[in-house]
Amino acid sequence: MECQIGQEIVHSCHSLSGWDYTVFALLLATSASIGGYFAYKSRNKSPDTEEYLLGGRKMPAYPVALSLTASLMSAIAVLGLPVEFYMYGTMFWWFGLAYLFMSVIVSEVYIPIFYRLQVTSTYEYLEIRFNRSVRLLATTIYIINSTLYIGIVIYAPSVALNAVTGLGIWWSVAVTSGVCILYTTLGGLKAIIWTDVIQCLVMWAGLIAVIIKGTILLGGFDNVWKIASEGNRVEFINFDFDPQIRHTFWTISIGGTLYWVGGYGTSQTISQRYVCCKSEGHAKLALYLNLLGLWVMLLLVGLAGIVMYAYYAGCDPYDEGWVVSTDQLMPYFVMEMFHDYPGIPGLFISSVFSGSLSTVSSGTNGMATTTLQDFIVPYRKLSAKQLLIASKVLVVIYGVLCTIMAVLTSQLGNVLEVAFAINGVVNGVMVGLFTLAMLLPWANPKGAFIGTISGLAITTWVYVGSQIYPPSPAMTGILPRCTSMCNNINSTSCIVDENVFTTAPLTTTSSTTTQEPPGVAEFYAVSYLYHNLIGFSSTVVIGLLVSVLTGYQKPEELLPETIHPFFDHFVFGWLPKNTKTRLWCGVQHDRRGSLDMLTNVGKYTDVIASEDEKGYHNAASSSVNDILQTETAL
Numbered sequence: 001m002e003c004q005i006g007q008e009i010v011h012s013c014h015s016l017s018g019w020d021y022t023v024f025a026l027l028l029a030t031s032a033s034i035g036g037y038f039a040y041k042s043r044n045k046s047p048d049t050e051e052y053l054l055g056g057r058k059m060p061a062y063p064v065a066l067s068l069t070a071s072l073m074s075a076i077a078v079l080g081l082p083v084e085f086y087m088y089g090t091m092f093w094w095f096g097l098a099y100l101f102m103s104v105i106v107s108e109v110y111i112p113i114f115y116r117l118q119v120t121s122t123y124e125y126l127e128i129r130f131n132r133s134v135r136l137l138a139t140t141i142y143i144i145n146s147t148l149y150i151g152i153v154i155y156a157p158s159v160a161l162n163a164v165t166g167l168g169i170w171w172s173v174a175v176t177s178g179v180c181i182l183y184t185t186l187g188g189l190k191a192i193i194w195t196d197v198i199q200c201l202v203m204w205a206g207l208i209a210v211i212i213k214g215t216i217l218l219g220g221f222d223n224v225w226k227i228a229s230e231g232n233r234v235e236f237i238n239f240d241f242d243p244q245i246r247h248t249f250w251t252i253s254i255g256g257t258l259y260w261v262g263g264y265g266t267s268q269t270i271s272q273r274y275v276c277c278k279s280e281g282h283a284k285l286a287l288y289l290n291l292l293g294l295w296v297m298l299l300l301v302g303l304a305g306i307v308m309y310a311y312y313a314g315c316d317p318y319d320e321g322w323v324v325s326t327d328q329l330m331p332y333f334v335m336e337m338f339h340d341y342p343g344i345p346g347l348f349i350s351s352v353f354s355g356s357l358s359t360v361s362s363g364t365n366g367m368a369t370t371t372l373q374d375f376i377v378p379y380r381k382l383s384a385k386q387l388l389i390a391s392k393v394l395v396v397i398y399g400v401l402c403t404i405m406a407v408l409t410s411q412l413g414n415v416l417e418v419a420f421a422i423n424g425v426v427n428g429v430m431v432g433l434f435t436l437a438m439l440l441p442w443a444n445p446k447g448a449f450i451g452t453i454s455g456l457a458i459t460t461w462v463y464v465g466s467q468i469y470p471p472s473p474a475m476t477g478i479l480p481r482c483t484s485m486c487n488n489i490n491s492t493s494c495i496v497d498e499n500v501f502t503t504a505p506l507t508t509t510s511s512t513t514t515q516e517p518p519g520v521a522e523f524y525a526v527s528y529l530y531h532n533l534i535g536f537s538s539t540v541v542i543g544l545l546v547s548v549l550t551g552y553q554k555p556e557e558l559l560p561e562t563i564h565p566f567f568d569h570f571v572f573g574w575l576p577k578n579t580k581t582r583l584w585c586g587v588q589h590d591r592r593g594s595l596d597m598l599t600n601v602g603k604y605t606d607v608i609a610s611e612d613e614k615g616y617h618n619a620a621s622s623s624v625n626d627i628l629q630t631e632t633a634l
Contacts, residue, residue, distance in 0.1 A: 020346030027350040028179050030198060031357055034072025035191040036185025049387040052188035053369045054120065055276040059193060059350075064273050064282075067603040068197035070203070070563055072263050073297050075157035075355035078203060081298075083326050083521050085305025086312075087235040088477050091247040093302055096295055098256030101290040102264055105257075107284045109438060110265040115280040116418040121373040129437040129562040130445040132378075137449060138433060139374040141456070143367050145426045147398070150363045151405025152422070156327065157352045158406075173406050176353060180360040181399035185392045189276055192361045199354030200293065206351025207300040209344055210330075213337050214307035222261050227310040240633055243526045246477040256366035258536050262427025266434050269366035292364060308333045314485030314625030360402060369395035421528070425463055428532030429455035431541025438564045440540070441555035441587050444547045451543025465524035469517050472525070555586030565589045 042051070049056065119125050123142070127135035158172040183191050218224050228234050238248045245251065264270050264287070275284040311333065317323050323332050338344040371394050372387070382390065411433070435453045436443035441449075463599050526534075547553065555563070567575065567583040575583075582592070 014462060015346055016349070017293050017342045019342035020344075020349065021057075023343050023346030024353070026584045027202060027354065028175065029198075030182050031188050032179055034198075035186035038187030038191045038194075039125070042561060046550065048239045049118070049372075049384065049391055051370075052388055052391055053365070054272065055189040055193065056485045057118075057276055058278055059190070059273075059276045059282075061277060061282040061285040061289060063193050063197050064277055064286040066200045066293060067193040067358075067362070068264070068270060068273055068286060068290035069293030069297060070354070071198035071273075072356035072359070072366045073200075073203065073294075073355060074153045074359035075352045076153060077301060078299070078352050078355045079157055079327055079330050080310055082305035082330050085233065085302050086309045086329060086481065087326065088247065089235045089479060090228075090306070091235050091238055091252070091477075093236070093298065094247070094249055094252040094297055095256050097253055098260055099291055099294045099298070101253065101257040102260040103287055106262055106265045107287045109566075110271070110434070111274050111287065112280060112282050113438060113562065113564060114271055115283055116278075119275065120547040121293035122266060122268045123370060123374055125562070126448075128559065130443075131578065134433075134445055134452070135374060137428070138266075139370050139453060141368060141452075142432070143425060144271065144418070145422060146363045146367055147266075147401055147405055149422050150360050150402040153359045153363075154358050154402060154406035157356055159327075172353070173403065175361065177399055177403040177406070180357055180364065181396055184361045184365055184399070185395045188273070189365060192358075193273075193276075194367055196358045199358045200352040202298060203351045204296065206354075209347055210334060211300065211303045212309055213341075213344075214304075214311055214333075217337065218307070218310050224307055225312040227313050228306045231308060231309060231313050232532040233309055237423045243530055244471055245523075246471075246527050247529075248527075250548070251527040251529045253546050254533045255527065258428050258431050259424065259529065259533035260427075260596065262431045262532065263423065264431040266427075267366070268370045269362045272366055272369060304330070311337075312481075314482050316481035316483055319481050320483050322488050355477050360399070364395050364398040364402065368396045370504055372400075382459070408496055421463055424528060424531045425456070425459045425535065428535030429539050431461060432536040432543070433531070435536070435540055436543045439566055440544065441558055441585055442547055442552040443543055444550060444553040445551045447543040447545070447552075449545030450546045451539045451541075454542040455535045455539030459540045460528075462524060462531060462534055466526075466528070466531075469521035469524045526584070555584075556588060558587055560587055560589045560591060563587045563589075623628060 081092070114122065114125060117125060117128065119128075121139070122134045123138045126138050136177060145631075148479050153175050154173055155169075158169045158176070162169045162172070183195060215221050215224055218227070225234070239250070241250060243250070243251070273286065274283040277286055300581045308329065317332055318326055318329060334345055338348070372391055376382070376390065377387075429452060432455055433448060436448050436451060453570055457593070565580075565584060565587075566572070567580050568589070572580070572583075
């Protein structure tokens with residue numbers, strides 16, 4: 001790659017203006033006021049936990065769609081994904097295909113089951129299908145994973161922005177947590193969804209401002225694309241089957257799909273949005289509209305990364321030492337471009353914190369819901385008022401817990417990589433568990449439980465191994481950068497607090513002897529996206545094997561609403577009815593939602609009782625009552 005591309009860059013330091021803080025304060029005030037509005041609106045209503053946690057199950061598709069987009073597109077996406085394009089090129093745009101696959105799978109498999117059973121907690125379904133032990137295992141994994149991830153979501157943007165803008169780290173951590181706790185506690189899910197709408201639009205606005213201004217400075221988009229092409233950042237054709245290459249069509253379409261199905265299909269944070277919709281149709285529409293939102297977000301972060309690369313093509317701030325972490329590149333770029341435009345840097349800061357606010361509020365609400373439904377309600381009877389109070393107290397507790405986790409996160413190294421690793425270890429395993437539940441009627445509770453534990457252990461082992469024996473630079477796909485056009489007037493970086501980063505390597509050795517890595521290091525070096533595939537495969541294979549060895553589940557004894565009739569849909573719809581019936585594998589789908597099925601509920605309950613499940617759930621009987629009322633009305 002030729003280094004004489006781009007433009008000459010002069011290093012300089014800038015800080016936020018009063019207008020920037022005003023724009024940022026306006027975002028926080030708007031979010032808080034939405035929570036206050038919904039609290040005021042419901043002041044004279046009787047206590048209703050379903051209204052607070054699920055929006056009364058009457059939300060329309062359009063705001064839910066933007067909420068879905070904002071909830072998983074956190075500040076880590078706003079700061080980290082443009083850097084992904086800057087460092088590795090445009091192969092990441094293939095994630096648009098993974099989003100499409102995810103949307104089809106979740107809308108046609110997960111949403112029908114969740115919505116028709118009318119579960120409040122995603123993991124409530126796992127008890128209906130398996131038993132309480134599996135349910136509590138999944139809930140515990142979700143809570144631990146969410147607490148770790150949200151702590152990083154709070155801390156990561158704070159430290160990156162502090163480094164180049166002077167915005168106080170712990171001040172911004174406290175404000176983010178405080179505002180989230182306030183409007184989530186006051187307004188419940190309705191407040192979260194409507195603030196997510198605003199925050200999603202603010203994220204887009206901040207990225208659009210960066211793209212437009214950068215494109216103008218560089219003489220138009222044609223020139224931006226030309227510089228990116230000359231820097232080898234434009235690549236779309238990589239169909240290599242080598243599993244060690246970071247991003248290929250296969251790693252993204254397979255591993256990326258599993259990652260996002262885990263996020264959108266199995267996580268309470270997201271599935272809570274589906275059951276809050278007016279109908280199953282609205283839930284599916286919300287997910288497909290969310291697909292458009294994800295595509296818009298992917299396009300914007302990619303263009304922002306390409307524009308940033310074109311601007312710094314001949315003078316990389318990271319290699320030059322003007323920033324000490326790649327996480328700081330995007331805010332550094334914004335301050336460089338907009339220091340003469342008061343309020344615009346504040347808009348970008350707002351877009352970053354919009355990502356944090358939406359993820360934190362959604363996560364705390366989701367954890368409160370699962371804790372209430374999975375750990376409290378089955379064991380203790382509470383009045384409607386007590387349930388509502390418990391819900392709000394849990395939101396506050398988890399908000400404080402995530403803030404504490406943000407403080408602990410300050411001791412980690414590259415927080416963005418840690419964030420992706422946390423979800424990568426869990427998502428594939430959870431997809432494997434729900435696949436055992438929804439598509440494999442022979443899987444029994446023991447198989448599901450042991451398969452999940454085994455999948456987590458194997459994926460964690462592979463991840464730890466990948467940190468000890470990382471893949472070679474050739475496999476990571478990181479592209480060369482240049483500093484030949486830097487006019488380095490001031491060689492010092494703009495770091496406000498130099499103690500928040502560690503520049504020491506993760507591992508050091510006192511010996512000069514180079515040891516040959518073990519043979520298993522080749523396995524550790526697989527693309528990080530294939531960690532999801534490893535977790536998924538190991539969970540399903542071990543789960544089925546244990547089920548067979550311990551006495552597989554008899555499909556005819558299952559409640560048909562818990563199993564997806566896969567061969568009745570997708571490309572198999574043309575099959576003759578008798579063929580599809582045989583492919584049900586014994587599950588009595590023809591009795592789904594019928595009065596004949598309802599008369600067998602006692603038999604289903606007996607099966608659960610025979611496994612000593614004394615804490616039998618209310619979800620199955622609740623869904624059965626709904627069906628019965630529908631049948632009676634008809």
